[in-house]
Structures are given as C-alpha cells and as structure tokens.
Amino acid sequence: MSHPAPIIIVGAGHAGGRAALALREQGYAGHLLLIGDEPHLPYERPALSKQLLLDSQPADACHIGSAEQYQAQAIERLAGVRVAAIQPQARRIRLHDGRELDYHRLLLATGGRARHASLPGADLAGVQLLRTLDDAAALQPRLQAGQRLLVVGGGFIGLEVAASARQLGCAVTVLEAGDRLAARALPPLISEKLLALHRARGVEVRLGCQIAAFRGDGSVSAVALADGELLACDTVLVGIGIQPNTELAAAAGLAVGNGIRVDARLRTSDAHIYAVGDVCEFPCPVSGQPQRLETWRNAEEQGRHVARSLLGADDAYAALPWFWSDQFDHSLQLAGQLQAAANCVTRALPDDGVLLFYLDAAERLQGACGWGAGNSIARDIKLAEMLIRSGKALPAAALADPASSLKSLLKGVTSV
Amino acid sequence: MSHWIAACDVDDIEQEDVLRFDHAGRTYAIYRAPDDQFYATAGTCTHEKVHLADGLVMDHIIECPKHNGRFDYRSGKALGAPVCVNLQTYPVKLEGGRVWIALADA
Known part of the structure; x- marks a missing residue:
C-alpha cells in the first residue's frame, strides 16, 4: 500500500535515525523524511563524554548510518531545519521558514536539551553544557593538562566528563548537591564505589555542595559556593540533566506529562502521531506507570519498535531498561x-x-x-x-x- | 601466506565460552562451542572497539558487552543492527593440547 504523504520524523538523533533506517528494513517503501535541527547525521551520544574528549575516536564514528546510506535508501534528510508547529487535524507540520509539509504518520523524536543552571553568571564564556557533537567539540580543547575543571552535578554526564578530564591531566572538582553520586539511578553501594574510584584517581568530589553563582569577567574564573567559598577554575561543565523537548507536542494539544505521553505501541494521544527516545513517556511494562528513559538502549529499541508500529504492528513495547556508564x-x-x-x-x-x-x-x-x-x-x-x-x-x-x-x-x- | 600461533591451552576455555588472546599488537577472541569445536575471530566488536571476550556466548552467538551487537562466531556474520560489519575469522587447529590460530603473515 502506498500513500502520497510521507512518514515524517521530527528529530534526527539516535532514536529518529534508527527509526528511519528500521522503517526501510521493515519494508516501508513510501516517502520518508527525517528532519533535524543539527547539521549532523544522526549519531549516538555515549562517546561524547568519553572517546571524543579523549580524542580516541573521530566524531564520525558516532554516526548512525552514512550520508550515502540515507541517500541510497531514499531517506530524505532535512538537516539544520527546525519545525515550528504541528497541525494534527490537517496532518501537517510547518517549518521555521514557513514551508508546510503534509504527513501520513508523524514520529516525534525531539529528544531533550541540557538543563542550564539558573544562577548568576551562567552565561559567562567557559560555562559549558554537553549534549551534542558541537558541545563536545567546544569542550574538548578546554580539557588540556593543567586546566582546572569544575563539574556541576554528580550524575553520569558530570562523572564521565570528570573521569575523561582527569585522564587528560586536568585538575577536576565535582560539585554535587545531594549526599551521594548518581543517586537518582544507582543503589547507594554503587554510588560509594564511584566516589571511592574518583577520589582515588585524584578527582575532588564535594557532596552536599550548594552553588551560588559563577564569577568572572566575560569568561568564568570561579564558582561561588553558598557558604561564600570561591573555587577558582578555567572551565565549568554543568551536568544537571536534560529538559525533554515537549513544546511542539504540547502546543499541538498532545498529551504531555514528564515527556510526550504514548501508549504501549508508542502512539501519542493523536492516532497519527508517535513518539520515541528521550522525549517519550511510555508505560512501564512491569508497573504500567509512565516512565521516561534517557538511555542508549531505549533510543535504539524504541526506534526499531516504532518502525513496526508505524507500519501497523500491534505488539507492545516491552524492552527491559538497561544502561551502562564507563568511568576511568x-x-x-x-x-x-x-x-x-x-x-x-x-x-x-x-x-x-x-x-x-x-x-x-x-x-x-x-x-x-x-x-x-x-x-x-x-x-x-x-x-x-x-x-x-x-x-x-x-x-x-x-x-x-x-x-x-x-x-x-x-x-x-x-x-x- | 599464514602461520600458526598457539593462542591458549584447550583447557583454558570452558565450553560455550570465549577467551581474549593478544598477539603482535592485535587482539583476538577464541571460542569453545557447546559441541567442543573451537573458533577464532577478531577480538573487538565492529561497532565500537570493545573486547568481545567480555561478552556472553550462548550457543554459537557472541554478544558484544556494550551494545548488544551479535555475531555468529563460526562465520563472523553480524546478526543485525547495531552491528552491520562482519567479524574477521581465523582458521583454528588443536595440537598437543593447545589451540592454534592461523594468522596472515605481516
């Protein structure tokens, strides 16, 4: 069966890219459009905090598929393009440049953006975030031996960057507001092991640490703690989680909770619109409670699963949550x-x-x-x-x- | 031309398991199948440079310890995304209680 209107994927990250390739693997022969606001091919993110900073892997090794592959499979890529609005009744999206595109099915894989610290001085040069290839390229040259890095947030991104920077010879301090590392995701015993490893390798870790402001003249030179102490630094990495990009979906009237709400087939509250990846809030196969997972496995498996759902399969997404973190x-x-x-x-x-x-x-x-x-x-x-x-x-x-x-x-x- | 290199003792690997073998700056994976046949492949996953010997062997499949890329270690065949590039395989023989693999002459 062929339809004149395409399947459109909004978001060309891991989940969006995987879904596009999987649609072709599953035999979808119709028009397929992959729209992303970054200039890059779809890519996997795990190396951004490790191999790319350590310069042990080129950026293109993160890519999912090659430009030739997308071309050969007639997956039309619109890179560096933002979507302004979804009109679910008309089954149409509007791009930022005003162009309007009709869809047969729409897949939202809009991901998330790194949360920024809402503190004075957060816009100083040298206060970095890490979410994208461009973020990694901007951070990497700042991690020269002898440079002082302050990491805000003792979660996975912060700890992996801290480990990479330490391996590169930086002086590294991790500032965590909570009483243990990666507390949201890990059991206390593993948090203790992480803390012991980082300290043994020369990372200064401060728990229960409240930050008041970033200080500097144009460029960050210190972090001021709530108790008045000043910690000098050359670079700050803020790693305090992501904000799911739900705005497009919410403005279109789709059900949105902590992410874009979907059912077990990864379908949103609109029957023609699906969602996957970091932005997707789906029912936990065990408890039925809505959950959102920001992991490689989730992007990979949901990308593949939704390709089947888009083509009419009726099986529920039931992959087990799984993730890893490499540090030192x-x-x-x-x-x-x-x-x-x-x-x-x-x-x-x-x-x-x-x-x-x-x-x-x-x-x-x-x-x-x-x-x-x-x-x-x-x-x-x-x-x-x-x-x-x-x-x-x-x-x-x-x-x-x-x-x-x-x-x-x-x-x-x-x-x- | 190729030459034979002793990779390990037969008893070093349990059935349905894998062992890492490093030689001349390269790394290999040696497998003992459930039927007691031995096989050898390149040592790292074709998706990212992760040592396959840390992965799980089930029947004739090795699964990469990181991304769940799966290969048939007898043929090196990649069994679907995220891996699409096959593993290099190497001839194996058993002699004198040891497992030998044939490597191409440099």
Missing part, C-alpha cells in the same frame, strides 16, 4: 527495575567488583546492577537480563555465591 577503567551496568524489590542479594567479585540482584517476594529477579573493572560485569548483567525475562524463582544463596554460574541458573542446572 571501570564500568557499571544496570538492567531491569530496582524499586519495589523485596530483597537485595549482593555478590562480591574480585578486584572490588560487585553484583547486586533485586528479587521480588516470590524470589524472581526484577533488576540487577554490576560494577567492576573493564567490562568484567557485562556478561553477568546480560545473563541477569535473561534471568529477569525467565521469571524463574532463584535461590538467593546461589546468586550470592561467586562460584555459582548464572548461566547454569538460567539453564535450570541448579548448582545448590
């Missing part, structure tokens, strides 16, 4: 849900590594979090993911025992 030569991974668990089982690993298993009252695994050197915990977290999906009751003693193989538990060969 360590990594952490988290799969599933940790909240609402009845019991947490700890497995100690060599070299200060650890696996945490979160079980419900029936001893079924709900979530797992691992920390260790290199990617040492990756396969155990992958197996944990499969154990979560299996729904099997698991003996806590086996989960706690480093000698007991998770693969054996999965295959039903209990070693207890």
Whole structure:
C-alpha cells in the first residue's frame, strides 16, 4: 500500500535515525523524511563524554548510518531545519521558514536539551553544557593538562566528563548537591564505589555542595559556593540533566506529562502521531506507570519498535531498561527495575567488583546492577537480563555465591 | 601466506565460552562451542572497539558487552543492527593440547 504523504520524523538523533533506517528494513517503501535541527547525521551520544574528549575516536564514528546510506535508501534528510508547529487535524507540520509539509504518520523524536543552571553568571564564556557533537567539540580543547575543571552535578554526564578530564591531566572538582553520586539511578553501594574510584584517581568530589553563582569577567574564573567559598577554575561543565523537548507536542494539544505521553505501541494521544527516545513517556511494562528513559538502549529499541508500529504492528513495547556508564577503567551496568524489590542479594567479585540482584517476594529477579573493572560485569548483567525475562524463582544463596554460574541458573542446572 | 600461533591451552576455555588472546599488537577472541569445536575471530566488536571476550556466548552467538551487537562466531556474520560489519575469522587447529590460530603473515 502506498500513500502520497510521507512518514515524517521530527528529530534526527539516535532514536529518529534508527527509526528511519528500521522503517526501510521493515519494508516501508513510501516517502520518508527525517528532519533535524543539527547539521549532523544522526549519531549516538555515549562517546561524547568519553572517546571524543579523549580524542580516541573521530566524531564520525558516532554516526548512525552514512550520508550515502540515507541517500541510497531514499531517506530524505532535512538537516539544520527546525519545525515550528504541528497541525494534527490537517496532518501537517510547518517549518521555521514557513514551508508546510503534509504527513501520513508523524514520529516525534525531539529528544531533550541540557538543563542550564539558573544562577548568576551562567552565561559567562567557559560555562559549558554537553549534549551534542558541537558541545563536545567546544569542550574538548578546554580539557588540556593543567586546566582546572569544575563539574556541576554528580550524575553520569558530570562523572564521565570528570573521569575523561582527569585522564587528560586536568585538575577536576565535582560539585554535587545531594549526599551521594548518581543517586537518582544507582543503589547507594554503587554510588560509594564511584566516589571511592574518583577520589582515588585524584578527582575532588564535594557532596552536599550548594552553588551560588559563577564569577568572572566575560569568561568564568570561579564558582561561588553558598557558604561564600570561591573555587577558582578555567572551565565549568554543568551536568544537571536534560529538559525533554515537549513544546511542539504540547502546543499541538498532545498529551504531555514528564515527556510526550504514548501508549504501549508508542502512539501519542493523536492516532497519527508517535513518539520515541528521550522525549517519550511510555508505560512501564512491569508497573504500567509512565516512565521516561534517557538511555542508549531505549533510543535504539524504541526506534526499531516504532518502525513496526508505524507500519501497523500491534505488539507492545516491552524492552527491559538497561544502561551502562564507563568511568576511568571501570564500568557499571544496570538492567531491569530496582524499586519495589523485596530483597537485595549482593555478590562480591574480585578486584572490588560487585553484583547486586533485586528479587521480588516470590524470589524472581526484577533488576540487577554490576560494577567492576573493564567490562568484567557485562556478561553477568546480560545473563541477569535473561534471568529477569525467565521469571524463574532463584535461590538467593546461589546468586550470592561467586562460584555459582548464572548461566547454569538460567539453564535450570541448579548448582545448590 | 599464514602461520600458526598457539593462542591458549584447550583447557583454558570452558565450553560455550570465549577467551581474549593478544598477539603482535592485535587482539583476538577464541571460542569453545557447546559441541567442543573451537573458533577464532577478531577480538573487538565492529561497532565500537570493545573486547568481545567480555561478552556472553550462548550457543554459537557472541554478544558484544556494550551494545548488544551479535555475531555468529563460526562465520563472523553480524546478526543485525547495531552491528552491520562482519567479524574477521581465523582458521583454528588443536595440537598437543593447545589451540592454534592461523594468522596472515605481516
């Protein structure tokens, strides 16, 4: 079946780019338009805080697909173009230059923008954010050995940049308002491991730290704390989360909560409009509660899933939440849900590594979090993911025992 | 032309598992399949330079520890996004209790 009006994707980040390519993989042969406000090809963001700053990977290695690939697959790209409005009744969008485009289906993958600190001096030169390739390109030359970097926010972006900058020889201080690192996403034990690693590698970490202002003459030279202390610096990175780009959807009258609201098929309150990625607030497959996930896996999997939904498939999006963070030569991974668990089982690993298993009252695994050197915990977290999906009751003693193989538990060969 | 290099002992790898082997500045992954056959591929994922030996082997599939890119390690075939470039594979032989892989002469 062919339609004269195209499928239009607004937002050419990871989720939008993946959805465009997946639509072609799924056999969609109609007109397909991918609109993004950045000049770049769609790209993955994990390297922005690490490899791009360390200069160990070129920017184009982050791209999803090549220009030739989009051309060969007849995916029309409008790069550096902003969408001004959606008219759902007319099934039409208006671009900033006034052009109007009709759509058959519309996919919103508008992502988010880095939140800025609403403090005096936030507009000084050298107060940086990190969300885009251009942000990374602007930050990278500031991280020369001997430069002083102040990181505002002890979440993943802040900590990964702190680790990269330290590896480059910068003097790095992390200022976190809360009482532990990455508290929104991580169990307290993993926050402690992160704190110990950063301090051991020479990062100064201040918890419970309130900032009053950025100071400087044109360019930032210090951060003033609420207690009056002044911390001198050459660069500030503000890493305090993102603001989902919901304005277009809200102005068009779509249901918006903490993101653009969708159902389990990733369809918004308008039957012809879908949403995916960082901006998408979708029902948690376990609890049914609306949730928004800002992760690589979520962008990748929702991008692929929505391609099927757009083409008429009726299956619910049910991917398990999963993310990782690399800091120095360590990594952490988290799969599933940790909240609402009845019991947490700890497995100690060599070299200060650890696996945490979160079980419900029936001893079924709900979530797992691992920390260790290199990617040492990756396969155990992958197996944990499969154990979560299996729904099997698991003996806590086996989960706690480093000698007991998770693969054996999965295959039903209990070693207890 | 190629030459044979001893990568590890047969007993170094459990069934349905993988081991990293570094040689002459390059890195390889050696696999022992559930049917006790041995295989060898390039050591890092074609998507990003992540060591596959930290990934999970299930049957004849190796899954990258980071992005869930999956390969059939017998043929090196990439099994769908995010990976689309196949892994280089290398001939393997067992001799004297050791696993040998054939590498192209530099």
